[in-house]
Amino acid sequence: MSQAQGIQLGQEQGGLVSRIRVTIARRTEGRALALLILVAIATWITEPTAFTAWEVTLGRVALIGLVALGLTAVILMGELDLSVASTLAVCGVVMASIDNLALGVVAALAVGLIIGVVNAFFVVVVGINSFIASLGMLFFLRGAAFVISNEEPVRLASRDAGIAFGKPFLGPLTPRMVIFIVAFIALQVFVTRVRAGREFYAVGGNREAAYDAGIPVRRRIFTGFMISGFVAALAGVINTLERTAADPTAGSTVLLASFAAAIIGGVLLTGGRGSIFGTLLGATSLGILQVALTLTGVQVDVQNIVIGLVLLLAVITDPNSLRTVVGSARSLFQGRSGSHPVG
Amino acid sequence: MSENPTTETTRQDAGGRAIIEARNVVKRFGGATAVDDVSIEVAPGEIYGLVGENGAGKSTLMRVLAGILTPDHGSVVVDGRELEAGSTRAALEAGISLVHQELSLVPELTVAENIVLGTTPVQAGFIKKREMKKIASDALEEIRVQVDLDEPIVRLSVALRQFVEIARAIARKPRVLILDEPTATLTPAETDYLLDMLERLAGQGLAIIYISHRIPEIFRICNRVSVLRDGHLVDTVSISDIKPNEIVDKMVGRELKQELETSRTKVAAGDVVLQARGIKAPGVNGIDLDVRAGEIVGLGGLVGAGRTELVRAIVGADIKSAGTVTINTDGTMRRVNSYRSAISHGFAYVPEERRTDGLALTMTVSDNIALPNRSQLSRYSVLMRGKIGTFAKELADAVGLRPPEIQREAGDFSGGNQQKVVLAKWLGRKPDVIILDEPTRGVDVGAKVEIHRLVRDLAEGGTAVLVVSSDLPELLDLADVIHVVRDGRIAGTLSRDEADEKSVMSLASGESQVRGL
């Protein structure tokens, strides 16, 4: 009836090609994928060993990526967790301080969860901005790691277990890699197929709408911080096992690397946009890059410069930022100062 | 379409047993009382209108009904039973569904996910995709709108988003459907479609509460109407017992001067101030445009025709792929290459998406108004506080901000009042060229008259004015010349004498050839 009035609301479903185009346009990982391909090609030409020695590369990706995966859960909700690296350190120290290995692992993971709960408590109940709350935790936990460990690395009681843990056990895969893959799959499934995880997007993308729709926003934020705390603790456990000792200074580069992985992967820091898969792509780019640069003998400082450039490249190629950049560049060349496309 | 047989006959009249009641609801924000002892009741099958000026408390009352806000006093009663106060769950379970004034969808989630948001069907925590899509497609079917269920909301037009929101409300199988200014962003054709739909739904026994600033819409579909003013319920009347101008009088509490009808004294148009040539941008396929000093040029057309894209390209807010824009003042011609150069050359641009583009919600109204006017308000680059206050106050009064408290955060104001703040901040510049995109969307009738007067004053002062509006009466009332845009091109140009609703609409929809107009 009224449809015959001819108001046009829906759009036509196109053929296969346009269907594929639409599918691509809908994803947020496009730039991350393009960047990964770019990095891979450059690496292939200059330092193909990074691929032939792929176990090394995969190990590096797992190292950088695990914490980033957990962190992504929090960022999707528009919150930040700066305490992940300190969590990693303190959980490692807790684990190594307990003689019984199994008990130590359980304790470490529990501490990770508790840290997540405390973070969320400050954010949700007390109402502190998550940047500040988790910044406080960052210092607190790092200090705690030093106090518990008496400021020196704590030896793991069962060294054999640690040594065994560093060895491949599933084909060429070490337990670290397997855990990383499992964590990726679990989180990917969680934010795409599980209702609670899917609602993270609502909490980050339009919090008011989430509240109005009756989504338990506070509970979701608790879940997110607990995921991030747990995953950081898991990374701490893995580190401790592989090194057969827990170092209170551990993970100093982890924080920035995981944020970089998420951002390169297209995760929006203000929440609501991005994916676990994107973070995986981001971590993979970073991992390949680091291994390739190390193999070519580039110093760590210079590596950081390269990573910084890649990060900026990833961010400015975002369609929104790109528009700003092109606009500014244009007016610059036409002899005018920058432009700000806002109303 | 009004010959729909089911509606007029089956719709129950007022006086039927109420399904939902607000009893003596009071809601305060800080010291201010937004809703003051208001009681209303709505029967199944009834379409109940709610009108009032910006800030009258309409949205607040509806948010109380939907359990989003906890009333300070009073209660919401459904089927004779009192609802748990301030619980969205309880309201949803009782069958109350609210379509918000602001779009409240999640941008990165899909149409289907948004429709079931908060009520996603799950099995052991996992989303039941098939069932979710079934619910979504049923709801869309119910309102007869076609849209790809897997499309993320960000990729939809504003109108489609609005319909997705209505689908979400429908998917909750409501017994009471509340719509808060649903037509503010819709074209006349889409509005028609929506109103027909609501009549059909009411015919099926749904109770509908309908908020709008457009009085004709109220008269077309509502059985009864309540008027709110400053949080008080002024009156509730049956629609057959009242005339449109009486409603308006009740809203503003005085007799509104019939300025709506006063035609504009034609100003001798001056030189061409704004000249756009061959503008191309996404959605714009080569448009030439001139605006003279003292002239008001209107851009008509359907939503999505490319008008917003055109003006954004002209001011440099978006990149244009081709074309030039020049501004010609004091005998010098200057190219506009970027948004910043546009502003420094005397442009003012009031964007369509005011909440996101035009307003810093956590800053005070006063600071928001001062923002683009810093140079006038500072000496040696130091802002002069005192001057800002008086400057902002004057402008806030001019646009009729309610309440007129310029030291409050912009985010605390009602939807329509936020629009006024954005307008005020640009009017203060006395610009050479002003571009207004939907200047009175969501603004009440009284303020609309004021804003129109301000725009005319600007033109009389020599400003070149370019107005985009989907509100046809507004366009016809304001513009000296109307360019009708369709598919990114100018489909036709109508002078003030030639333009009427029919001629604009037929150009806009491209039916002119068919009808031989």
Ligand SMILES: Nc1ncnc2c1ncn2[C@@H]1O[C@H](COP(=O)(O)OP(=O)(O)OP(=O)(O)O)[C@@H](O)[C@H]1O
């Ligand atoms: N969150 C809030 N904090 C403080 N004041 C508020 C808040 N929400 C609304 N108000 C105030 O309550 C009053 C009523 O606002 P409301 O949004 O209900 O108006 P409205 O009738 O819907 O207006 P409009 O037509 O502009 O949408 C206004 O004075 C507004 O400033």
Ligand SMILES: [Mg+2]
């Ligand atoms: Mg409102």
